[in-house]
Amino acid sequence: MNVVTIAGPPSSGKTAVILKTVHAMKNRGIRVGVVKFDCLYTDDDSLYDKAGVPVRKGLSGALCPDHYFVSNIEEVVQWGIKEKLDLLITESAGLCNRCSPHIKGITAVCVLDNLSGINTPKKIGPMLKFADIIVITKGDIVSQAEREVFASRVRTVNPKAITMHMNGLTGQGAYEFSTVLYNEEQNIQTVKGKQLRFSMPSAMCSYCLGETRIGEAYQLGNRRKIKLGDDDVK
Amino acid sequence: MLSKDILAKMKIQSMIDQYPFIVSFLKDNQLDIAGYEEETWYHFLSSMSEQTKEEQTIDTDNLMEASVAYINEMLRFLGLDEESTVQSLTIIAGKDKDGRSEGFDRIKINKSEIVSIVGPTGSGKSRLLADIEWTASKDTPTDRAILINDQTPDKKWRYSTGNKLVAQLSQNMNFVMDLSVQEFLELHAQSRLVENEKETIQRIIEAANKLAGESFDLDTPITSLSGGQSRALMIADTAILSTSPIVLIDEIENAGIDRKKALNLLVSSDKIVLMATHDPILALMADKRIVIKNGGINKVIETNEEERRMLTELEKVDRMMQNLRNHLRLGEQLKLNLLDRNL
Numbered sequence: 302m303n304v305v306t307i308a309g310p311p312s313s314g315k316t317a318v319i320l321k322t323v324h325a326m327k328n329r330g331i332r333v334g335v336v337k338f339d340c341l342y343t344d345d346d347s348l349y350d351k352a353g354v355p356v357r358k359g360l361s362g363a364l365c366p367d368h369y370f371v372s373n374i375e376e377v378v379q380w381g382i383k384e385k386l387d388l389l390i391t392e393s394a395g396l397c398n399r400c401s402p403h404i405k406g407i408t409a410v411c412v413l414d415n416l417s418g419i420n421t422p423k424k425i426g427p428m429l430k431f432a433d434i435i436v437i438t439k440g441d442i443v444s445q446a447e448r449e450v451f452a453s454r455v456r457t458v459n460p461k462a463i464t465m466h467m468n469g470l471t472g473q474g475a476y477e478f479s480t481v482l483y484n485e486e487q488n489i490q491t492v493k494g495k496q497l498r499f500s501m502p503s504a505m506c507s508y509c510l511g512e513t514r515i516g517e518a519y520q521l522g523n524r525r526k527i528k529l530g531d532d533d534v535k
Numbered sequence: 536m537l538s539k540d541i542l543a544k545m546k547i548q549s550m551i552d553q554y555p556f557i558v559s560f561l562k563d564n565q566l567d568i569a570g571y572e573e574e575t576w577y578h579f580l581s582s583m584s585e586q587t588k589e590e591q592t593i594d595t596d597n598l599m600e601a602s603v604a605y606i607n608e609m610l611r612f613l614g615l616d617e618e619s620t621v622q623s624l625t626i627i628a629g630k631d632k633d634g635r636s637e638g639f640d641r642i643k644i645n646k647s648e649i650v651s652i653v654g655p656t657g658s659g660k661s662r663l664l665a666d667i668e669w670t671a672s673k674d675t676p677t678d679r680a681i682l683i684n685d686q687t688p689d690k691k692w693r694y695s696t697g698n699k700l701v702a703q704l705s706q707n708m709n710f711v712m713d714l715s716v717q718e719f720l721e722l723h724a725q726s727r728l729v730e731n732e733k734e735t736i737q738r739i740i741e742a743a744n745k746l747a748g749e750s751f752d753l754d755t756p757i758t759s760l761s762g763g764q765s766r767a768l769m770i771a772d773t774a775i776l777s778t779s780p781i782v783l784i785d786e787i788e789n790a791g792i793d794r795k796k797a798l799n800l801l802v803s804s805d806k807i808v809l810m811a812t813h814d815p816i817l818a819l820m821a822d823k824r825i826v827i828k829n830g831g832i833n834k835v836i837e838t839n840e841e842e843r844r845m846l847t848e849l850e851k852v853d854r855m856m857q858n859l860r861n862h863l864r865l866g867e868q869l870k871l872n873l874l875d876r877n878l
Contacts, residue, residue, distance in 0.1 A: 328676070399592065416711055419722070423563050426592035430601075443711050444769045445702045445777055446723040453726035457563040460605035463694050473661045476676060477669045477693070499592060 302381055303388040304489045305482060308402050308428045309412030310421075311394045314438035316345045317469030318412055318478070319390055323354055325476040326388070331483055334386040336377045338393040340366050345392075355384050366393065367400050367501045374404070378492050388483055399502040401427035404495050408482065411462075414439040415451050422454040427499035429455070434481060435464045441471075537610070539603050543577035550576055556609050556728060560602060565591055576602070611691075612698060613728060621700075621780035622646055622684050624667065624807055629678030631831025632659070637679075638834045642825070646780065649798060649808040651818045654827030660811050662830060664783055667809075668701045669693055677830065702779035704769055706786045710757040716740065716768065717753035723776055735775065742800055743771035748791040748861075763791015770797045774804040784810040787817065789853070790860070795820065816853055819846040851876040 309315050316337075323333045334355040337345050341360065349356035357380060361369035370393055381389035393402050403409035411432035413421065416439050422429060429435065435455055440448050448466070455464055463481060467474035506522035542550070547568050550557055561568060571579045580595050588595070623645045628637040644650050652660055662677060670681045670688040681688065683700075692700045712719060720736040729735050736753070744750045747767035751760060760768060766787060773782060782801055787794050787810075798820055801808050812818050819842050826833045855876050862869055 325676075401592070419712065423565075430592060431594075431597065440703070441705060442707050442709060444708050444765075445704060445773045445779075446719070446769070447710065447712060449699075449777065450722055450726045454563065456608065457560050457605065460560075460601050460608055466699075468661075471661045473665045474668075477665065480674070499594060500589065 302378075302386055302489050303408070303483055303487045304378060304381070304492070305388065305390050305408045305410060306393070306402050306404060307390055307410040307412060308393050308395050308400060308432075309436075310398070310414075310417060310425070311396065313412045313414040313417065314467075314469040315392050315394070315412045316348060318436055318438060318467055318475070319392060320348065320352055320354075321467070321469060321472035321475035322479045322482065323352065324472065325479040326483065329479075329483075331387045332385065333388045333390065334381055334384050335390045335392055336380070338366060338370050338391065340394070340396055355386070365502065365504075366396055367402060370402050371497065371501065375492055378489065382490065395425070395428045397502060398425045399427070401431070401497060401499045401501045403427065403431045403498040404492060405498055406495055407489065407492065408433055408484070408487075409498065410434045410436060410482075412436045412438060413451075413455065415443045415448055419447070419450055419454050422451070422458045425458075430459050431498040432459060432462050434478075435459060435462045436474075436478060437464065437466050438469050440466050441468050537603060537606050539599060542603050542606070543575065543599065545576050546573055547576055547579060548572040554606050554609070557602070557606065559725075560605050564593075564598070564601075608695075609728075611695075620805075621807070623682075624781060625682035625685065626663075626667070626832075627680040627682065628832065629671075629673070629675075629680070631677075631829045631833075633829065635831065637831040639832055642823075642832075642835055644807050644809075646805045646807050647802045649802060649810060649821040651821035651824040652809060652811045652827060653813060653818060653824055654833075658827045659830040660827055663825075663827065663832070664701065664703075664809070667781065668699070670700065699779050701781045701783055702773050702777045704766075704773060704782065704784045704787075706788060708765075708769065710760070710765060710768075712757060714757055715753065716751065716755050716757055716760075719757050720753075720772065720776075723772065727776060727778065729776070739768075739771045739775050742775065743767040746770060746793050746797050746800065748793075748857075761791055762788065766792050767797070770800060774800045774806065780805070781807045781809065784808065784812070786812050786814065789814070789856075795850070816846065816849050819843070819849070848876075 307315055307319060319335060326333060335349050337343055337356065337358045339360055343358055346356045346358045359369065359373060377391060378389065409432045411429045413435065415437060437452060437455065452464060465474060465478055467478055504523055506524045507519055512519050568579060580599060583593065623643055625641055625643045627641045628639050630636055654660060666675055666677060666679045667681055669675065670692045671679050672687060673680050717736065720739055721732065724732045724735055740753055747764045749761065749764065751764050787797060794817060798808060810817060810821060818824055819838055821838060823835055823837045825835055855874065859869060859873055862873065
């Protein structure tokens with residue numbers, strides 16, 4: 302089975318990209334399944350369902366979605382194998398720009414959209430920097446110049462990746478993306494023992510454990526103070 | 536091609552001297568090299584503290600490889616002009632949605648040529664464009680093949696980020712950045728590593744103002760341009776600054792822009808222009824038109840003499856309409872004699 306992790310900021314068009322790609326793969330007889338990770342709510346699973354794509358969803362609730370993802374990825378892979386998938390896609394919203402879901406040896410995709418602003422590539426961490434393929438969406442509604450500038454900003458942050466443009470509405474680019482996504486020779490049976498490409502965001506402070514009160518006295522553990530100027534108390 | 540071993544041993548200052556564009560790589564990856572100019576690149580990367588690396592999400596090996604890939608990609612991009620000008624684009628027939636052969640053998644389009652594309656929504660215009668952009672070689676659902684300069688094209692067109700084969704202009708496109716025209720053009724010019732930035736920007740604004748019904752200047756915020764002005768700026772910018780040799784246009788609305796001049800500008804910049812349109816004036820300005828039906832190219836029609844004569848008449852009607860529009864804009868009462876097409 303092939304496994305691909307697809308991540309990207311909320312509303313960048315991940316689900317549209319995956320749906321169009323699955324559609325483009327249909328004729329090639331590749332069985333694709335999706336596991337959607339989100340935080341509080343998602344109804345994207347019903348979109349996949351409607352398209353006839355086997356789907357499961359996982360909501361992280363109060364936990365860091367990244368940590369939730371990595372604690373469940375092996376179970377997800379086993380689900381994919383049980384479903385006899387040829388390609389398992391995990392879709393996770395990069396809810397913080399520090400998200401780092403990509404795994405060594407597993408194809409990693411980052412979806413970004415042209416509307417998010419040209420400084421966005423600079424702001425996004427491992428999710429973009431360590432991706433193998435970058436899909437840029439919503440190119441049909443911004444000018445050619447903005448598309449070119451955005452793509453060049455993506456290139457400075459991750460020059461190694463393949464960058465592709467896709468229109469999630471018409472599916473233009475989906476067929477092309479599907480050809481670089483699926484690799485007949487790859488056969489993943491487990492991700493046990495594999496490693497993340499970069500460490501996940503961490504915290505471990507009193508607020509992680511449910512503290513709600515504000516003030517120095519309640520801040521314990523791993524914490525950091527904002528730098529506001531020369532008067533900062535060290 | 537620059538290798539990792541060579542770059543690793545290079546002093547940062549000589550790296551900057553030799554590859555000045557690396558400065559934006561350093562900046563965008565938030566690498567502060569102050570004080571390290573005389574150290575080697577490898578030494579700089581490996582001397583970062585674990586904490587800094589963790590905070591800036593840096594992996595030394597990954598960043599090393601990224602810097603090599605960036606320099607090589609930029610060198611390719613800069614050396615492009617000489618080695619790969621596109622003289623012609625050829626489409627070799629494939630099949631339609633039902634697997635039937637398309638109604639032509641091959642279409643060759645030379646640079647500075649305009650071809651229009653007609654056909655109902657959903658008939659396969661996007662697929663045709665995607666085939667061109669991907670330089671299909673009988674490996675897409677249509678089985679079409681694309682030749683560049685009569686040859687099977689280099690696969691670099693598929694994956695290169697800096698140099699896309701096709702630039703697109705469509706009706707739905709907007710400027711979304713919060714910048715003035717000047718800042719916007721500077722940004723685009725910088726991303727293209729243009730040398731004579733000032734002069735290029737001047738050329739673009741002049742060209743754009745020749746196309747736009749109402750003129751604008753470099754201090755105008757791009758988001759407050761009118762529809763016609765935006766379109767004019769997009770076309771002038773694409774003609775002069777974009778590297779893509781093929782331009783696809785999805786309709787140009789009639790208001791506030793001189794469409795004939797717009798097409799002439801693109802053609803005079805050596806572009807191949809493909810234009811999806813059902814506007815008779817635009818469609819007849821093309822040398823030929825591709826008719827798309829059921830996912831395939833149904834036929835290719837050459838614009839004939841009769842159609843060209845019609846175009847002259849249609850242009851007169853168009854001028855009359857423009858003229859009426861101007862009178863309205865100036866707050867005048869319209870007179871019947873303005874309907875005279877030969878005015």
